[in-house]
């Protein structure tokens with residue numbers, strides 16, 4: 192990554208944590224117009240409608256209600272109730288859709304016991320056939336997230352967790368989870384991390400991502416019942432992964448690709464047409480500022496989109 196991109200990314204990720212900006216930016220029309228590139232709307236109805244439209248392509252959805260680091264227990268209960276209502280809607284409409292939750296939205300900063308109780312309600316309500324994914328947040332949350340994931344997976348078959356390829360520790364985490372037959376969504380990682388814990392260079396993250404994918408889709412992992420979701424928009428990486436799976440005899444429907452709403456849609460449609468399973472993660476909700484800043488940081492060129500909307 193060149194220096195100017197690095198600085199821009201650092202500034203955007205720092206901004207994502209700024210309370211003052213978080214409270215003000217969403218009021219501006221240009222910001223709301225720009226965020227529409229990444230989410231169909233703030234209401235759950237908007238997300239459900241977008242998932243319905245994806246049906247035509249045979250692409251499933253994963254819904255996430257934006258929110259993180261809540262500071263009062265009733266907020267966590269409201270977020271949980273919201274997911275439960277959404278699961279009812281998914282069932283009523285017969286959608287091939289799952290949900291993905293952030294543990295800090297379910298109260299992790301307040302009490303891990305209460306957070307687990309909220310998570311458990313969502314998993315139980317989803318039923319055994321619908322996976323509830325747990326997002327992975329910044330590195331200080333990895334241990335506790337994996338601890339709660341392990342606890343949930345021991346009891347429920349329908350729970351998956353996100354792991355980040357930029358972290359050095361992830362190969363070890365995969366090995367430790369393997370006996371549980373986990374569902375793992377592999378991503379590159381979206382937070383500002385220190386070089387003490389994460390690869391600073393994109394080329395190393397990409398290489399690690401590929402190595403971890405080979406492990407997740409290798410014979411021992413498949414025998415252990417691992418469900419793998421490859422969550423990236425990186426077409427070169429996708430090409431290498433599909434080449435690897437073809438040569439290793441992994442069937443196209445033994446794993447799936449996941450992307451974010453509004454990014455690389457034609458590539459996901461192509462993958463689906465070629466016989467792979469595919470899902471799009473659709474976000475909704477009013478608390479979009481930190482999430483939106485992370486989307487801008489992933490591709491600082493997106494900032495020009497915001498500038499154009501401002502003008």
Ligand SMILES: Cc1cc2nc3c(=O)[nH]c(=O)nc-3n(C[C@H](O)[C@H](O)[C@H](O)COP(=O)(O)OP(=O)(O)OC[C@H]3O[C@@H](n4cnc5c(N)ncnc54)[C@H](O)[C@@H]3O)c2cc1C
Pocket residue numbers: 325326327328353355378379380381382422423424425426449450451454455471472485486487489490493
């Ligand atoms: C389904 C899903 C779930 C995720 N869950 C988590 C999570 O729980 N925790 C976490 O830390 N991260 C999560 N992420 C984000 C992830 O960590 C990356 O930050 C993000 O996917 C960008 O990385 P990339 O793999 O697409 O590769 P990159 O190398 O960043 O991008 C490859 C190409 O994709 C396109 N692209 C990527 N991002 C954007 C963007 N924002 N706008 C426009 N084009 C873009 C560009 O063409 C770029 O050249 C998730 C991503 C997905 C797809």
